[in-house]
Amino acid sequence: MRRRIIALALAATLAVGGGGAYAWESRLTDEDAPFVGYPTAQEVSSWQLMRGQYERSAERGESVAPVFGSSELNPGPAGFSHPGNLLAPGTYDVGALMAGRAGCADLWQAIEIGAFASVADAPRRVVLSPSIQWFMTYRRPARDFPDVYSSGAFEAFMANGDISDGLKRRVAQRAAEYGAGEPANEGPVERIVRDVDEAAKTLASDVRLAHDLALDGRSSGVAVDATAPRPPRATGGPDWDAVFTEADRAARAQATGNDLGMSDAWYGKHFKTWLEGANKSWKVRGDEYFSSQEFEDFKMVLDVCRETGVEPLIVIQPVKGAAYDQTVYTCEVRQQYYRMVRDAAADAGFQVADFSGHEYDRYFLRDYSHPSELGSAYYSKAIYTFLKTGYADTGPSGDVLLAGA
Template sequence: MKKAIFSPLIAAVLVVIIVFTIPNQWIESMIPKQRVAQAATELNPVMFQGKYIQQQMLDDQHYLPMYGSSELSRLDKFHPSNYFQETGAPFTPFLVGRGGTESLIHFLNFSEHIDQLKGRKIVFIISPQWFQRTGTDESHFVPNYSSLQGYDLAFNKNVDPKVKKMAIKRLLRFTPVKKDPMLSTLYKAEIHHDPWTQGKAMIVRPFALIYRNMLTKKDLYYSLAGGSPSSREISSVVRNKSWNELENLANQEGARLSTNNRFYVSNYQYNKMRKSVPFLKGKKRHMTYGKGLEYHDFQLVLDVLKESGAKPLFISIPCNGFWYDYTGFPKEGRAAYYNRIRNQVLKMGFPIADFSKHEYDPYFLKDTIHIGWKGWVYTDRAIKDFYNGVKNPKDEIIWPTNL
């Protein structure tokens, strides 16, 4: 009887030991070569929170990394993933981000790959709704936080110590970090130099390193297993079209799909929010995106990209002026955001495609906050000119004076 009880337990222990003693190189050799290509549009959180797939992607100059949040999942025919594939571009956009992936999460990701970003062109899409007064909250941070990236930051010697300390102070406010006894101890040792804290960190460090190695191996197994196929729209209609022709097509598409409301929101999205619309009228009179902790977190992103030597293009998405006016959100509170974010990016010596003047441009957005249709056309043009080094005034990229 005892043998029957303990045999499965012993077998399970042996399996775990085998799984975690297999050399990483063996696992990597089994990961299919096409895994990175598959991941380019999968928008798989496992990939965002790991590092192997992104390492392979950044080592391949064929990919143009695009970082953002939920707008990346609006995969229509004008989306960069379709446009650049169908028009034979020399690069493939690689999408990194989902809903709630805000500045602090992107900072952790960039820190993870800081040694691979030098000279690398990337695209970073900024969304106004990140910039709430209180900054990102638990509901957005927790689902997108990566323990592996958190531990790698603790052992990272490549990030500027001043930037690292500022980031750690912010990270220690969030549950997954402050409730992790090993990681929080290591983090506290970075910002407090008393003997007690340093002593605890010295004891914890070897165990934390073992745990970090386990997380790295776990990421390799997830990479081996793969994700799920993306459901993006593939359409050749964008081929051999001028920008004016593409804009007209986008207007037609938006008009066809947005017929049941006056906010130029797609019928599908408006049907989901229809019941709450009457209650939201005038409810945001005291709102602003011009102040808040997110600017501090966004500066961490700018700092780590500057230190890495990356070459980013930032894209500033506008608000839906029709909807924001309806909710009473002051224009001043939106203008303050556009101005502040533009100046923050330019001050760091990076270009920004500023689309703020498109607040009242029908079909530039697909709903109240997400870019779509015409907005993607403008984004495609900005990305193409940025990639080719063309300074075209029509694409609305503002270049810093030192470039």
């Protein structure tokens, strides 16, 4: 409450003396504000914008739910079948809102889910899409988390009465460890000064964001591809036979020049550099291939879901087995990660959509870990069916099913 009073007072001051700053900020929730398909770092750190994206869809009567993840949420390179394109709000009877970007790992998701759960008519189902890279040796949360941290979302999370004080303390402590949130042992004067400073930065950032969106008419992130083909409806949803048949054709067409089934463009420009960099920088101490700290954060995400009554689907994404086998993260090592995610989800009583068995499927991924059109079709079907029925269908359709892929 103290923060809100400070923020409102500051906003009022700036609105009078700063040329209507608060009026600019409020545009982030306007009906005609552009829809963000894959948000920038500035956009994911704006709770005003993230909340506004959901509320505008809900006000239009669209059934939408957030999909939390990182770089795999980018619909740009993944074609028409990517959830951010295929399931864009308003396209079918169930829609998906991409919530996250590169750098948004488990702690960011825990805060955002708790914040979203406090919104009127909040979604009761969400999708979690953790990436193995979050848990690997090169993670740098103190570098990455402050760039995507949202003080507005953190405030909404802390104000959510469904979340226990103990869980709030754990999340706040971790945020402080990562260089954001409320530092421990902070005195009342320091806290007031920091709250004023944080409110000023948040408002200034939202004003710049609203101004840029108004000038450009779109997000500087990746927009939903409005020209992408929309397969015909089948009882309100996509025709999955048509989706998979076309997605399989497209994935194969883009991977004709290499043995790994990667996009030829990515393979030719980036694979050698990626592999050299992985073998140079992925250093492991003993058997510590994965971060216990990140797994604690992942369990906090599940705890937030449980306490707020949110039902998550945990999507277990594969990596390109033939590529990772050439690094210290061999098949045997990667199975440790998949088991840990499965076990944590089972302990919490939540459903998984496990695609780890597709590691060696030639056309499932377009590079080392991001979905091709075909992989995107699998993700979209699982997400759609979960949001629609509560059960994720992870199987193929169309020619892919007939071919036994």
